[in-house]
Amino acid sequence: MDTTTLATLAAATTIALASQSTMSGYLWLLVVGFIIAFILAFSVGANDVANSFGTAVGSGVVTLRQACILATVFETLGSVLLGAKVSETIRHGIIDAQMYNGSEHVLMAGSISAMFGSAVWQLVASFLKLPISGTHCIVGATIGFSMVARGHQGVKWMELLRIVASWFLSPMLSGFMSAILFYFVRKLILSKADPVPNGLRALPIFYAITMGTNLFSIMFTGAPMLGFDGVPWWGTLCIALGSGFITALVVWFVYCPYLKKKIKLTNGSAVQEESVTQEAGRDIALEEEEAGRDIALEEEEAGRGVTLEEEEAGRGVTLEEEEAGRGVTLEEEEAGRGVTLEEDELEVDQPAVSLLFQFLQILTACFSSFAHGGNDVSNAIGPLVALWLVYESGSVVSSAPTPIWLLLYGGVGICAGLWVWGRRVMQTLGKDLTPITPSSGFSIELASALTVVVASNVGLPVSTTHCKVGSVVAVGWLRSRKSVDWRLFIKIFMAWCITVPISGLISAAIMALFIHVVL
Numbered sequence: 371m372d373t374t375t376l377a378t379l380a381a382a383t384t385i386a387l388a389s390q391s392t393m394s395g396y397l398w399l400l401v402v403g404f405i406i407a408f409i410l411a412f413s414v415g416a417n418d419v420a421n422s423f424g425t426a427v428g429s430g431v432v433t434l435r436q437a438c439i440l441a442t443v444f445e446t447l448g449s450v451l452l453g454a455k456v457s458e459t460i461r462h463g464i465i466d467a468q469m470y471n472g473s474e475h476v477l478m479a480g481s482i483s484a485m486f487g488s489a490v491w492q493l494v495a496s497f498l499k500l501p502i503s504g505t506h507c508i509v510g511a512t513i514g515f516s517m518v519a520r521g522h523q524g525v526k527w528m529e530l531l532r533i534v535a536s537w538f539l540s541p542m543l544s545g546f547m548s549a550i551l552f553y554f555v556r557k558l559i560l561s562k563a564d565p566v567p568n569g570l571r572a573l574p575i576f577y578a579i580t581m582g583t584n585l586f587s588i589m590f591t592g593a594p595m596l597g598f599d600g601v602p603w604w605g606t607l608c609i610a611l612g613s614g615f616i617t618a619l620v621v622w623f624v625y626c627p628y629l630k631k632k633i634k635l636t637n638g639s640a641v642q643e644e645s646v647t648q649e650a651g652r653d654i655a656l657e658e659e660e661a662g663r664d665i666a667l668e669e670e671e672a673g674r675g676v677t678l679e680e681e682e683a684g685r686g687v688t689l690e691e692e693e694a695g696r697g698v699t700l701e702e703e704e705a706g707r708g709v710t711l712e713e714d715e716l717e718v719d720q721p722a723v724s725l726l727f728q729f730l731q732i733l734t735a736c737f738s739s740f741a742h743g744g745n746d747v748s749n750a751i752g753p754l755v756a757l758w759l760v761y762e763s764g765s766v767v768s769s770a771p772t773p774i775w776l777l778l779y780g781g782v783g784i785c786a787g788l789w790v791w792g793r794r795v796m797q798t799l800g801k802d803l804t805p806i807t808p809s810s811g812f813s814i815e816l817a818s819a820l821t822v823v824v825a826s827n828v829g830l831p832v833s834t835t836h837c838k839v840g841s842v843v844a845v846g847w848l849r850s851r852k853s854v855d856w857r858l859f860i861k862i863f864m865a866w867c868i869t870v871p872i873s874g875l876i877s878a879a880i881m882a883l884f885i886h887v888v889l
Contacts (some may be wrong), residue, residue, distance in 0.1 A: 376651070386801075392436070396478060396761065397759070397761075399431075399475065399478045399479060399482060399761075400478070400757060400758065400761050403478070403481060403482050403485065403753075403754055403757040403758075403777075404754065406482055406485045406489060407487045407490055407750060407751060407753070407754035407757075407779075407780070407783070408779070408783045409485075409491075409493075409516070409783075410485045410486075410488055410489040410749075410750045410783070411491035411747075411750035411751070411779075411780045411781075411782075411783025411784045411786075411787065412489075412493075412783050412784070412785060412786050412787035412790070412791075413439060413488070413489045413493045413496065413504075413786060414492065414504045414746055414747075414749055414750045414783075414784050414787060415783065415784035415786060415788040415789075415791075415792060416492070416493070416496040416787035416788065416791035416792055416794070416795070417444075417492050417495055417496045417501060417502060417504065417740070417785070417787075417789025417795050418501075418504045418742065418746050418749075418834075418835065419441055419445060419742065419746075419784060419788045419792055420501060420792055420794075420796040420799055421501065421738070421742065421799070421835050421838045422441060422445075422735050422738040422739035422742050423437035423440065423441050423735050423739065423796065424795065424796040424797075424799030424800040424838070425731070425799060425800055425806050425811040425814050425815060425838075425842065426502075426731050426735045426800075426811060426815075427730060427800045428796075428797075428800020428801045428805075428806040428811065429518055429731065429795050429798065429800070429806040429807050429810070429811040430808075431728045431731050431732055431808055431811065432732060432735075433564035434577070434793055434796070437443065437735075437796070437811055438788055438789050438792065439737050439794075440560055440732075440735070440736055440739065441539060441785070441788055442785045442788065442789070444736050444739035444740040444743060445739055445740075445742065445743035445781060445784050445785060445788070446743065446778070446781040446782070446784075446785060447740060447743065448739065448740040448741060448742060448743025448744040448745075448747070448781075448785065449743040449744060449747035449751075449777050449778070449780055450774060450777050450778055450781060451596055451642075451744065452588065452591055452596075452740075452741070452743065452744020452745070457850075460761055466573070467756075469520050469521075469523070470519075471476045474760045474764065474765070475889065476519055476885070476889070477643050477756070477760055478757050478760055478761065478799070479515075479517055479881065479888070479889060480512075480516065480519055480761045480816055480881055480882040480884070481753040481754070481756050481757040481760075482514040482753075482757070482759075482880070482884075483511070483514070483515040483877045483878075483880040483881040483884065484508060484511040484512045484514070484515050484753050485508075485511070485750075485753045485754065486487075486511075486876065486880050487507075487510070487511035487514055487515075487873045487874065487875075487876035487877030487878075487880065488504070488507040488508045488510075488511040488873050488879065490873075490876050491507055491869065491872050491873045491876065492504060492507055493528075495865055496791055496795060497794070498758070498861075498865075499794045499795055499797060499798045499802070500795070500798065500861060500862050500865040501795050501798060501799055501835050501862060502749075502835060502862075502865050502869050503536075503833040503834075503835045503836060503866065504746050504749040505745075505746070505749055505833065506536075506833065506866070506869045506870055506873075507749070507758060507869055507870075507873045508527060508749045508752065508753070508873075509530070509533060509870065510869060510870035510871065510872070510873040510874040510877070511873040511874060511876070511877035512657065512753070512877070513525055513870075513874050514873065514874030514875060514876070514877035514878035514881070515877045515878060515880070515881035517874075517878060518878045518881040518882050519881060519885065520886065521719075530870070533870060536832055536833050536836060537836065537863075537866050537867060539825075539830060539832060540821075540825075540832040540833045540836030540837045541837065541841075541843070542834050542840060542841025543821050543825060543830075543832065543837070543840070544817060544818045544821040544822075544832075544836070544837035544838070544840040545840035545841055545843060545844030545845075546842050546844065547817040547818075547820060547821050547841075548813050548814050548817035548818065548840075548841035548845050549844040549845060549848050550817075551628045551813045551817045552809075552810055552813035552814075552817075552845045552848055552849075553848065555572075555809055555812075555813055558572065558676075558810075559572060559723070559726075559809070560717065560719070561808060562724060564809035565720065565722065565723050565726075566630075566633055566722050566723075566726070568723075568724070568840070569723060569726040570626050570629065570630060573622075573625070573626055573629075573726060573730070574617075574618035574619070574621040574622040574626070575618065576730055576812070576816070577614075577617050577618060577730065577733075577819075578614035578615060578621075578627075579614065579816065580730065580733060580734055580737070580816055580819075581610075581613050581614050581617040582610045582611060582613060582614030582617075583610075583816070583819055583820055583823055584737035584738075584740075584741065584819060585609065585613050585614075586607065586733070586823060587608045587737075587741055587823045588605050588697060588740065588744075588824070589601060589606040589609065589610065589748050590603070590655065590823075591741075591744060591745075602767040613766065629725060629726065632725060633722045636722065636725070637698055637722065645807075647828035671714075695864050695887035699864055709817060717807075717849065718807060719807040719808055719809050723808070723809055724807070724808045724809075726808075726809075727808035727809045727811070727812045728808050729813050730802060731808055731811045731812045731815060734812065734815035734816055735815060738815060738819060741819075743781060743784070743832065745834070746784070746834075747777055747780040747781060747784065750780045750783060750784065751772075751776055751777060751779070751780035754776060754779075755772050755776055757771075758773070758776060786837055794880075798862075799838065799839070799842060799857070802855060802858055803839070803842050803843065803846065803854065803858055803859065803862075804842060804843065804845075804847075804849075804853045804854045804855065805846070805849075805853060806842070806846075806847025810845045810846075810849060813841075813845055814838070814841040814842055814845050816836070816839050817841055818840075818841045820835050821837050821841075822834055822837055836866065838858070839862060843859055
């Protein structure tokens with residue numbers, strides 16, 4: 371029995387050493403893969419991270435610098451704590467890795483091709499200020515290299531159909547939910563003469579929904595690092611509901627009284643400033659009145675010298691000017707009414723309302739950034755993880771867990787992209803597509819988060835990027851029919867449609883180069 375065991379161990383060791391020595395000839399592929407993976411993570415940070423803080427920057431709740439600092443912290447935490455679970459989907463969910471058994475170096479080259487195709491298109495989209503889905507990029511690129519290496523066999527085409535469905539489903543669902551939420555916010559709070567009492571009453575509910583939804587989303591992902599993978603769904607639901615209820619109590623008894631005092635102080639200082647301005651205005655008016663009397667007396671004396679002839683001529687000119695003036699006045703009045711109506715439609719939050727929603731929007735953006743770090747680090751590091759595990763084990767069916775240091779590597783690349791180029795797509799989502807206020811920004815953030823959580827768990831294919839864009843457009847249209855830049859939205863939609871084919875074509879071209887020239 372001992373002899374058999376030793377023989378088995380010896381055989382396994384020999385196979386492992388043989389596979390390792392075979393893979394050592396492809397060390398250069400691993401090095402190239404690490405470089406391209408960092409560039410891919412950079413492109414994800416430049417494009418996809420803007421989904422989390424674009425609306426917060428656009429509404430003026432945080433500055434661009436503050437958004438970058440917060441996103442750096444929460445993206446990195448999310449990538450390390452949540453990323454291990456979702457990386458498995460990218461590694462095993464799109465193609466059948468078993469087809470590359472015995473030709474591991476081809477799968478390594480394919481991973482590099484997929485990362486290259488995804489990175490190039492995301493960098494181009496970031497340069498054009500177009501928000502696209504990083505997940506769709508990597509899926510398209512993976513299909514591209516697989517088509518070249520193994521043909522259409524092994525590609526999970528249902529995944530591609532789900533992506534096509536998400537182009538329409540994500541923005542429509544999220545936009546619908548955001549529009550409903552903002553409608554009630556506007557009707558119950560914003561449209562009131564004094565929106566503060568209703569706003570303070572609604573605040574605990576908003577915080578409870580925000581905390582419960584985001585906590586459920588993070589726990590349901592099943593993060594192994596946090597021990598959430600062992601919690602049943604009903605346990606996750608109970609924890610999320612309990613946390614939401616506790617948050618509502620804290621907000622009602624602690625935060626609302628503080629906010630009420632702050633709003634009173636703000637309003638008091640504004641009233642005092644207005645009274646000072648009025649006093650100064652009265653003094654100036656008295657001085658001007660005195661000076662005006664002197665000037666009027668002088669002009670009256672000078673005016674008596676005007677001849678009757680000039681007076682008659684003046685009457686004729688005056689009649690003509692009066693007739694012409696009436697026409698101009700009517701035109702200006704009509705135009706003025708149109709401008710006024712348009713300005714009235716696109717309402718701006720009162721300072722007190724901004725205070726109510728500011729921290730709520732920041733909280734939602736931080737949660738979104740944390741969840742995004744966990745989900746989208748897989749887009750950058752998923753292929754690199756496959757590359758590393760194939761090289762380390764010499765097998766395409768490695769079941770080893772994702773190394774934490776690889777997730778951290780991806781998080782650093784994402785943050786670098788955010789700091790260098792993230793402002794471009796943030797400007798599109800936060801300002802160019804439609805103007806955003808704290809109240810509308812909160813509605814966009816919360817409703818899109820709710821859509822992603824509900825749709826993902828029901829099994830509907832949705833994209834975080836598409837959900838956010840759909841919410842921005844829907845709320846912007848509800849605020850004012852003319853405030854949405856529809857040309858920009860059409861450009862964004864077209865970019866979504868060509869994301870899978872373009873990233874796939876680039877990846878296929880690189881893979882063809884590997885197969886026919888390099889390998």
